[in-house]
Amino acid sequence: MKKNKKIKFDFFVIFAFMAFALYSYISGYAPGMEIIKDNFWGFFKEMMFILPVMFILVGLFDVWVPKEKVQKYIGKASGIKGIVLVMILGFLQAGPIYAAYPVAYMLWKKGTPPTNIFIYLSSVSIIQVPVIAFEVGFLGFKFFLLRVLISFPVFIILGFILGNYFEKKQFKFMKV
Amino acid sequence: MMFLKIMPVLLSVMIMVSIVLYFVSEKNLMKYLGNDAGLGAYIFAAAIGAIAIIPSFISYPLAGVLVKAGVSYGVISVFINTLKMVGILTIPIEAKFLGYKISILRNILALIGALVVGGLMAFIYSIT
Numbered sequence: 001m002k003k004n005k006k007i008k009f010d011f012f013v014i015f016a017f018m019a020f021a022l023y024s025y026i027s028g029y030a031p032g033m034e035i036i037k038d039n040f041w042g043f044f045k046e047m048m049f050i051l052p053v054m055f056i057l058v059g060l061f062d063v064w065v066p067k068e069k070v071q072k073y074i075g076k077a078s079g080i081k082g083i084v085l086v087m088i089l090g091f092l093q094a095g096p097i098y099a100a101y102p103v104a105y106m107l108w109k110k111g112t113p114p115t116n117i118f119i120y121l122s123s124v125s126i127i128q129v130p131v132i133a134f135e136v137g138f139l140g141f142k143f144f145l146l147r148v149l150i151s152f153p154v155f156i157i158l159g160f161i162l163g164n165y166f167e168k169k170q171f172k173f174m175k176v
Numbered sequence: 177m178m179f180l181k182i183m184p185v186l187l188s189v190m191i192m193v194s195i196v197l198y199f200v201s202e203k204n205l206m207k208y209l210g211n212d213a214g215l216g217a218y219i220f221a222a223a224i225g226a227i228a229i230i231p232s233f234i235s236y237p238l239a240g241v242l243v244k245a246g247v248s249y250g251v252i253s254v255f256i257n258t259l260k261m262v263g264i265l266t267i268p269i270e271a272k273f274l275g276y277k278i279s280i281l282r283n284i285l286a287l288i289g290a291l292v293v294g295g296l297m298a299f300i301y302s303i304t
Contacts (some may be wrong), residue, residue: 010184017191039194101273125260131232138240153290
C-alpha cells in the first residue's frame with residue numbers, strides 16, 4: 001500500500017513535470033526552460049549513460065561474491081589477509097553506510113572481530129567500485145586518486161581505534 | 177528489470193533536484209563554499225555532508241557543478257567524505273546495531289577524519 005503511494009507520487013511528479021515542460025516550451029517561459037535545459041536535461045543525459053553500466057556492475061558483484069564464503073576467510077585468525085578481504089568486501093558495495101550495518105551484524109554473528117568490522121565500515125565509504133565511474137567522470141581522476149590515497153590511511157586508523165575500543169569495552173553488535 | 181523498477185523514483189528525484197537547484201542560487205552556495213569563505217567553507221561543507229542524505233548519482237554531479245563554479249577540491253572532498261561517512265540523521269538507525277555511544281563516537285571521529293583529509297587535499301592541491 002505504502003509502496004503504491006510512493007510510485008503514484010513519482011508518476012504524479014513526472015507527469016506534472018512533462019506538462020510543465022510542454023507549457024514552458026510552447027509559451028517560452030524562461031525559468032521553466034532553464035530548469036529543463038540546464039538542470040534536468042544535463043542530469044538525464046548523464047544518468048542514461050552511467051546508470052545502466054552501474055546496474056550491470058552491481059548485478060555482477062551480487063552474483064560473483066557469495067556472502068557466506070567471504071565470511072569464512074575473515075575470522076579472528078585471518079590476520080592481514082582478513083583485513084584485506086574485509087576492505088575488498090567494503091569496496092564492492094554500493095549505497096549509503098547505514099546499508100552496511102546489517103552486513104556488519106551478520107559478520108559479527110559469524111565471528112568476525114570488531115576491528116575487521118569497523119575497517120569494513122570505513123572501506124564502504126572510501127571506495128565504492130560501482131560508483132567510481134561517477135567520481136572520475138564528474139570530478140576527475142586526480143581527485144579520485146588523491147581522495148582515496150589520503151582517506152585510506154585516515155579511515156582505516158579510525159576503524160582500528162573504534163574496533164579496539166569496542167572490544168575493550170566489550171560492546172556487542174545488536175540484532176534489529 | 178531493476179533498472180526499470182527504479183526509473184520512476186529516479187526521474188522524480190531528478191526533477192525535484194532540477195527544480196531545487198534553480199532556487200538554490202549558485203551565488204549563495206558559492207558565498208559559503210567558495211574560496212573567499214576560507215576555513216568556514218570546510219565547516220559548511222562538513223555540515224551539509226553530515227546532515228544531508230544524497231545518493232551518489234546526485235552528489236557527484238552536484239560536486240562537479242560546484243567545482244566548475246570555483247569551489248576548491250579540498251572543500252569538495254570534505255563534502256563527499258562526510259556525505260559517505262557521517263550521518264547525523266541516520267544515527268538512530270546506526271544505534272540500533274551499534275548502540276548510541278559507539279555510533280556517536282564513530283560519527284564524531286569520521287567528521288574529524290573527513291576534515292583532516294580535506295586539509296591534506298587542499299595542501300596537496302596548493303603545491304601541485
